[in-house]
Amino acid sequence: MQMNGAQAILESLKIENVDLVFGYPGGAVLDLYDAVYKAKFPHILARHEQGAVHAADGYARATGKVGVCFATSGPGATNLITGIATANMDSIPLVCFTGQVTNPLIGKDSFQEADIVGITTPITKHNYLVKKVAELPRVIKEAFFIARTGRPGPVVIDIAKDVFTAMLDFEYPTEVKLRGYKGDFTGDTQQITDVVTALGKAKRPLLFIGGGVTLSNQTELLREIVSSTGVPVVSSLMGLGCIPAKTEGFLGLVGMHGSYAANMAVQKCDLLIGIGVRFDDRVTGKVDAFAPKAKIVHFEVDKAEINKNIFAHYPVIGDLRWSLPIFKEQLQASGRDYCGQFADWHKLVVDMNHQNPFSYTTNSQYIMPQELIDTVSELVDENTIVVTDVGQHQMWAAQFFNSRNPRQFLTSGGLGTMGYGLPAALGAKLGQPTKKVVLFTGDGSIMMNCQEMATAADNDIDIKIVLLHNHVLGMVSQWQRMFYGKRYSQTLLSGKPDYVKLAEAMGLSACRIEKPEVLKPELEKALNSTGPMLIDVMLPGNEDVLPMVAPGAQLDNMVLGGVEG
Amino acid sequence: MKKYILAVLVDNKPGVLTHVSGLISRRAFNIESISAGYTEDADITRINIEVSVENDRELEQVVNQLGKLIDVIKIVNLGLVDSIVRELVLLKVRASKESLADIRNIVDIFRGKIVDVSPENVVIELTGSQGKIDAICEMLAEFQIIEIARTGAIALSRGPVPVKNM
Numbered sequence: 149m150q151m152n153g154a155q156a157i158l159e160s161l162k163i164e165n166v167d168l169v170f171g172y173p174g175g176a177v178l179d180l181y182d183a184v185y186k187a188k189f190p191h192i193l194a195r196h197e198q199g200a201v202h203a204a205d206g207y208a209r210a211t212g213k214v215g216v217c218f219a220t221s222g223p224g225a226t227n228l229i230t231g232i233a234t235a236n237m238d239s240i241p242l243v244c245f246t247g248q249v250t251n252p253l254i255g256k257d258s259f260q261e262a263d264i265v266g267i268t269t270p271i272t273k274h275n276y277l278v279k280k281v282a283e284l285p286r287v288i289k290e291a292f293f294i295a296r297t298g299r300p301g302p303v304v305i306d307i308a309k310d311v312f313t314a315m316l317d318f319e320y321p322t323e324v325k326l327r328g329y330k331g332d333f334t335g336d337t338q339q340i341t342d343v344v345t346a347l348g349k350a351k352r353p354l355l356f357i358g359g360g361v362t363l364s365n366q367t368e369l370l371r372e373i374v375s376s377t378g379v380p381v382v383s384s385l386m387g388l389g390c391i392p393a394k395t396e397g398f399l400g401l402v403g404m405h406g407s408y409a410a411n412m413a414v415q416k417c418d419l420l421i422g423i424g425v426r427f428d429d430r431v432t433g434k435v436d437a438f439a440p441k442a443k444i445v446h447f448e449v450d451k452a453e454i455n456k457n458i459f460a461h462y463p464v465i466g467d468l469r470w471s472l473p474i475f476k477e478q479l480q481a482s483g484r485d486y487c488g489q490f491a492d493w494h495k496l497v498v499d500m501n502h503q504n505p506f507s508y509t510t511n512s513q514y515i516m517p518q519e520l521i522d523t524v525s526e527l528v529d530e531n532t533i534v535v536t537d538v539g540q541h542q543m544w545a546a547q548f549f550n551s552r553n554p555r556q557f558l559t560s561g562g563l564g565t566m567g568y569g570l571p572a573a574l575g576a577k578l579g580q581p582t583k584k585v586v587l588f589t590g591d592g593s594i595m596m597n598c599q600e601m602a603t604a605a606d607n608d609i610d611i612k613i614v615l616l617h618n619h620v621l622g623m624v625s626q627w628q629r630m631f632y633g634k635r636y637s638q639t640l641l642s643g644k645p646d647y648v649k650l651a652e653a654m655g656l657s658a659c660r661i662e663k664p665e666v667l668k669p670e671l672e673k674a675l676n677s678t679g680p681m682l683i684d685v686m687l688p689g690n691e692d693v694l695p696m697v698a699p700g701a702q703l704d705n706m707v708l709g710g711v712e713g
Numbered sequence: 714m715k716k717y718i719l720a721v722l723v724d725n726k727p728g729v730l731t732h733v734s735g736l737i738s739r740r741a742f743n744i745e746s747i748s749a750g751y752t753e754d755a756d757i758t759r760i761n762i763e764v765s766v767e768n769d770r771e772l773e774q775v776v777n778q779l780g781k782l783i784d785v786i787k788i789v790n791l792g793l794v795d796s797i798v799r800e801l802v803l804l805k806v807r808a809s810k811e812s813l814a815d816i817r818n819i820v821d822i823f824r825g826k827i828v829d830v831s832p833e834n835v836v837i838e839l840t841g842s843q844g845k846i847d848a849i850c851e852m853l854a855e856f857q858i859i860e861i862a863r864t865g866a867i868a869l870s871r872g873p874v875p876v877k878n879m
Contacts, residue, residue, distance in 0.1 A: 265728055269735040274783040277728060294783060327724065328786040452777035455770050 149319075153281045154183035154312040157245065160288040161189070163320050166216050168192065168207065168578060170200040172227075174220020175260060176247025179312035181218075192578065192607060195599035197224050199571040201231025202597070205240050206572030209558045210533055211579040212365065214241040214295050221247045222260030225306070226267065230565055232302045233271040237562025238386060239363055241300035243291045250309040251279055264306045273301030281314035286321055293324045297331035298467070299450040300363055333449050335466030337474060343445050343462050344478045346419055347486070352493045353379045354417035354442075356402065356431075359386030359561065360424015360449065362554040364468040370423065373476050378487035380497045382410040384425055385561040389551035397494055399501050403431035404697050405543045409501035411695070411703040414439050421445040424468055427457040428562065429699075437702035447471050504708075506547040514688045515664045517541065517616050520671075521548040524586060524614060527672050532584040533558065533576050535611075537569035537593030540622035543693040545588045567596025573611045574604055585611045586675070591641055592621040598650065604680040605655030612675055613656075613682040615647055618689040626692050630707075640689075651682035658682040714765045716745060717772060717792030718868040720876045721760040724784040725751070732782050733760055742766075742775050746800075746865025757786065757877075761867045789876045791868040798868040802846045803828075804837040807857035816856055823849045834859060 151159065157180060161169070168190045173181040184191050194200035197219040204215030215235075219228050225246040235242045249258045265277045274294050276287050284307075291303040324331070347353055361370050367390045374381055374391060381391050382402035391398045399410040414420065420442040425431070432438040438458060446453070446460035447468060454463045464471050479486070487494075508518040521544050530552045536542040536559040551557040558576055560568040573587040594615055604611060616622075625639040651658035657679060661670045667685075674683045694709030723729045730749060737744055745763040752759045766772045776788050791798075808816055808830070816835060820827055825839035839849055843866065850858060870876065 266731055266735075269731055270739045275728070326783060329783045450781065452774065452781050454777070455773060459770070 149317065150315055151318050152179070152183070152313050152315055153284055153307070154180045155187070156281070156284050156316060156318045157288065158183055158187050158189050159318055160285055160320055161216065164214070164288070164292045166214070169216045169218055170194055170203040170207070170575065171218030172197045172200050172220070172224060173218075174224045174247065176221035176224075176249060176309045177218060177312070179309070180245070180247065191218075192574075192603065194571065195602050196597065197227035198231055198567065199597050199600040199603060201228045201242070201244060202234065202565075202568050202571035203575035203578075203600075204242055204244075205231060205235045205568075206535060206558055206575030207579040208235075208240050208242060208575075209572070210555055210576035212555065213579070214243055214292055215575065216243050216245070218245050219247070220260065221249055221264075221309070222262045224260075225264045226262055229267065229271065230567075232268055232304065234560050234563045234565045234568060235302040236271045236273070238359060238560065239300050240302065241295040242302040243288075243295050244302060244304045246304060246306045247312070248277065248306045248308045254279075254308065264304060268304045271302070272304050275304040276306065278305060278307045278311055281311045281316045284311065284316065285318060289321045290324050290326060293331055294329065298333050333467040334470045335464065339462065339464045340471060340474050340478060343421070343464060343475065344482055346443060346445065346462055347377075347421075347479075348482065348484060350419035351490075352417045353419040353421060353490060354413050355379050355381040356384070356414070356420055356422045356425055357381060357387040357390050358384040358423065358425030360468055361387055361390045364424065364449070365554075366468045366472050367554045369472045369476055373472070373479065376486070377479060378490045378494050379421070380413060380494055382406070382413060384428065384431055385546055385559060387425070388546060389554045389556040392552040393550045396498055399497060400506070401546050403428075403433065403703070404699070405547065405693050405695065406697075406703070407501065407506060407547070408504035408695055408706060408708065409497055411697065411706060412500060413497045415441070415702070415704040417442045419443050419445065421447070422460075423447045423472075426453050429457070432458060432703075433697045434700055434702040447475075510664065511688075512664065515661065515667050515685060517544050517618070517687050517691055518548050519664070520614070520616065520667065520685055520687070521545050521588065523668055523671055524588075524675070525550045527668070527675055528584055528586060532556070532586055533580060535559070535569050535573040535576055535585065535587045537587070537589040538564045538566045539590050539592060540626065540691075540693050541588050541590045541593075541616040543623075544616075566593040569593055570597050570613065571600045571603075573613070574600060574609050577609050577611050584675075587611055587613045589613060589615055590622060591615060591617045591619065591647070594647070595645070601651055601654035601656055601680075601682070609680055610678065611680050613651070613680075615682060615684045616687055617647065617684050618687040618691075620689040622689070623693070625689070629690070629692070630696075631698070647682060647684045656680045656682050658684065660684040660686065662686045714743070714767060715772075716763055716765050717790050718796070718798060718866055719762045719764060719776070719779070720789045720791055720868065721762060721779060721785060722752070722787040722877060723758050723760055724786065725756045725758045726784060729758065729784045730760070732784060733779065736778060736782060737762075740774070740778055746863075748865045748867060761865065763866045787877060789879050791870055791876075794870050794879075795872075796868045796870045798842060798866050799840050800843055800846060800866045801838070801840050801864045803862045804839070804850070804853065804858060805860040806835055806837060806853050807833065807859055808835045809833070812856055816853065819849065819852050825849065
């Protein structure tokens, strides 16, 4: 069918089942936006390109679908960078369309020109510059295929402005032909058999789960493996929700701010089974002293992750959709009573967890941040999606929010992007309109993309923004308190933005909670109200996130805190 | 440090070299040389990368990270198979009537060629291993080397099997 490049993009998106795009118009994408107008293509106008890309990311995390965003050339495209890098670090599938200056102007330092393929090469799974309209359908087909298969990730398609208006005979390819990428990641079954053998000999095995379990939708299978073997579980930040937080034998977050039991279990175990993890330094602490008594198993789709940070004695290279079903089958076929085999070890770590839970001391004058998360967790239903920004509140949310499902706890794990939360929460709500969406943010993070309150108000996107307001850049000030002699360099937010007024000026409703005795009733009222709302909760500024493993220290070297167990 | 020559077959498309060189720099891999050229297949480019690595684990990382690039079709480490390694160098050396004979002698011993001559200089073409090239440079230093252009190492395996079928 004859159409122009802009129409071909929208036709391709329909075929890829894209039902919503986030973006921001500009000179180089005028023709694309004209096509959006004519086709009435569902589109959410963010107030900053960074908001658009984080929203697409939140949408992708909440739904499991590919997130899509549009931006114009030059500054529009460079404003996407933080969002693309965020998605890349957490393996989130995105396809970002950016306009480029017209073909004859490329390379001439033209108005609003930036080399987006060059700039995004280190932070994308793949990228394209499309200079000929005939290439568009193939490129889009490949981009979606690359973004969603294997280890997912962001793909950028940079399109010269004249391509949008050039005519083509549109035909969407039915298959992808890439010589260097198959998207099919099955591996060597023997590697799984070796793990089963190793587990048979183990006395103190431990599962370490991560974002790969969510990305591959293997939660159910993982839960079956956990319950049938009695192997205790620790989780990375990205793996939260795959095992319901209150499950006995689930020791919670591991690493820098992990639970006492999770970190001690890693140091004591004799077989550490990593599933969909990448052994980030925030998990391992001192690499040489990580899991010193254990042989390491690594189930992983990305071959380059094997032996990158931690040497794997038993690598299982392949998609978890391939490996976990076989693992489960082989465990069953072995006929062993794993629960009996590991009963003593299971009891040891569960008792350790009961004796050393995440904890805090309440105060009659102040609302404690952990108490706030706890209370929200109590008040919302089990399907509520929680989105966080980055900093202390993020760690408290990871420690205290009762995540029960995958795609329930959305957070910028790898890149640690302040400003991620608000737009991501909007994307999550648009992707899952029937679920309640709660954003935990701080008075540092919220200001980094606070313009997106206008997006929430204009589109009546019903999210609840819980602002942990402590007048400090909390995580950095915690490090300054612990490691820099309490020299609070540039971390004290003594300024006076009134967040209630700010939210109201943007068109949101808002309230402020200051006293512990009214926390629960006021929160309940606010969380059950209709429409987007900001809840400004005043907190003390000197609370630490604990336990804490100092950077570069080994995991059993923790600063503990809270109430003695 | 150990050196290996990787034969990297990639799609002959714009942007591929950006992807490969960008990856090498952001992963902080040490490379001695990189060169690229067309191959017997019109749509495949061969990139020859000479890498220096501390150990096998680092080598594994280089190969696996390169392998992740969508436009990389195949990587073979020619350092692990019996192969022929060559590098081409062009040398511009100061020369005079008096020194020309001495220079020619040295070039002959190294089986190089003088490909250009002027009253003040000669240009020498030489193919060989890096050791051989380093040696001739040392010998010619006393005449004053004005300029050097080297291609970096390229390699082919011995026997009839091409890299794409390995």
